[in-house]
Amino acid sequence: MESALLAVGLTTLDIVARPIEDLTRTERAILIEGIVCAPAGTAGGAAMVAARLGTPTRILGAVGDDLNGRFVREGLEAFGVDTGLLATRPGQTTSTTLLTVEASGRRSSFHAPGAASTAAVDEAALGAARRARFVHYGGIGAPALDGGAGAELLKTAKDFGAIVTCDLISPRRSAPDELKRLLPYVDYFMPSAAEATFLTGAEDLEAAVEQFLAWGAGGCIIKDGGRGSLVALAGTRRRLPAYAIEPADTTSCGDSYCAGFISALGRGWTPLEACRFATATAALVALGLGTLGKLQGFEETAEAMRTMTIGEA
């Protein structure tokens, strides 16, 4: 079967450890609750979660030819992700992030850049974009994608009828220019609150939403951590509260929100109901460590969506 979802861009390894309050205070070994390694990144994390939710998924990105890269590839494959378009770059390391999470949930992250930024578009990628039902774009900032190639991929996807979603991480000063190229082909732009205000310079999220729509996005969903999300769809604007949970680790909540949204749309849910499903997906991910946290399949997540307590709006 063709992939329902093509996830494009940042593909990394996350190593998440909890709880770690103080770094390097002693040279003794300290026992902690858990350490989890998992494929991650705007594309890699979303692909992992979408596959877990039963969405046939293909990834387009790049890893290094080290053991971290093999782990990422095999981890994605273990959940059924098609890695045929995941390149291995000879002589390069795999982009890897070490995240230390305090008992309170606050976290530090240490990132070693690597092959992820070499993600590129070729004929095979364009072919996959023509055949995908959804394209999730997480490639902003990759030199071979910025400046036109990423936009061409999204244009191709749209021309062939795909629904295009887009997320990003740690945007640079050049990101607004790239967004102006991409957003005309994006149906749902899904940044975090911090990213939205950085990208637009807007005073509040409502103003940021209007800016993204003016740059061409069809709709916009701003993820706002424990405050939930701001959803702008076809003229309506509404705040969706998050679930009232005690998060263990919110790493990859944003990526999982995107994956949950796409997976629910893929099953015919309305965009607003898909945002509710996405909120439940992110909550289950936040209950455990790393990319998947306590997430199980689609039905379990739909059941959790109905039974978990919704927080304050």
Ligand SMILES: Nc1ncnc2c1ncn2[C@@H]1O[C@H](COP(=O)(O)OP(=O)(O)OP(=O)(O)O)[C@@H](O)[C@H]1O
């Ligand atoms: N403390 C929390 N309690 C409940 N839900 C949460 C919490 N933190 C995040 N979420 C859920 O996860 C969604 C996405 O989280 P967030 O806004 O942190 O995304 P992000 O900053 O893009 O994350 P990422 O680190 O994955 O890039 C939120 O909209 C919310 O539904």
Ligand SMILES: [Mg+2]
């Ligand atoms: Mg994010």
